[in-house]
Amino acid sequence: MNFTKVQAGVGILGLAMVAGLVMGDLPATKQANAQSGQTIQLPANFRTDYEFLGAWAVSGDADTGGNIGQHIVYASPGTVKAYRKTGKFPDGAVLVKELFKGKTEDLTTGSATSAAEVAGYFVMVKDAEGKNTGPLWGDGWGWAFFGADDKKQTTTKDYKAECLACHEPVRDSDLIYSYAYPVLKP
Numbered sequence: 001m002n003f004t005k006v007q008a009g010v011g012i013l014g015l016a017m018v019a020g021l022v023m024g025d026l027p028a029t030k031q032a033n034a035q036s037g038q039t040i041q042l043p044a045n046f047r048t049d050y051e052f053l054g055a056w057a058v059s060g061d062a063d064t065g066g067n068i069g070q071h072i073v074y075a076s077p078g079t080v081k082a083y084r085k086t087g088k089f090p091d092g093a094v095l096v097k098e099l100f101k102g103k104t105e106d107l108t109t110g111s112a113t114s115a116a117e118v119a120g121y122f123v124m125v126k127d128a129e130g131k132n133t134g135p136l137w138g139d140g141w142g143w144a145f146f147g148a149d150d151k152k153q154t155t156t157k158d159y160k161a162e163c164l165a166c167h168e169p170v171r172d173s174d175l176i177y178s179y180a181y182p183v184l185k186p
């Protein structure tokens, strides 16, 4: 066996592994940063790569048809650490609220509701310096809703008409219902 060839092979393998590791780190970072442009996207990997902020049980709204539903809230990687340090959502942070119709049944714990079909997704992107303009940006955030049937294209036309009024009650906490997310508390 040719020793130099083996060595070279190992060298290349090593390089490939390092490259693999570096590339492997990219998606999460890229995902978070991909949002700093004008376009707001639903991050494809939020369920697996995002941080869990908290959950709501809701009843009687349009999404759930009067049944109990769930809202599960996620944040892009690094958000929790930054928030716990500074008390603010860092620039570029992406929040996703996934809406579920609930399946309620009698289990051994009692009446319990699990997440069934997705009803849609709300996305907010922190824009601390107001770099982005247009009808989906303002008040320090980008705002967009995605229906369960089209994850690529937001249906939101104007956040002031479609989002803002409902978030006014929590203006003091940057328009986010942060009190409900235990992981953000010191």
Ligand code: HEC
Pocket: 056, 058, 071, 073, 095, 096, 097, 122, 123, 124, 142, 143, 144, 145, 156, 159, 162, 163, 164, 166, 167, 175, 176, 177, 178
């Ligand atoms: C009918 C009122 C209402 C409207 C309209 C609304 N929101 Fe919210 N939103 C809430 C409430 C209340 C919560 C927290 C409780 C819950 O989910 O039930 C919330 C939570 C969120 C969250 C999770 C972070 C947080 O603030 O706790 C995101 C993200 C979000 N909304 C985005 C949006 C976007 C984007 C729009 C517009 C496209 C929008 N919302 C429109 C009432 C509303």
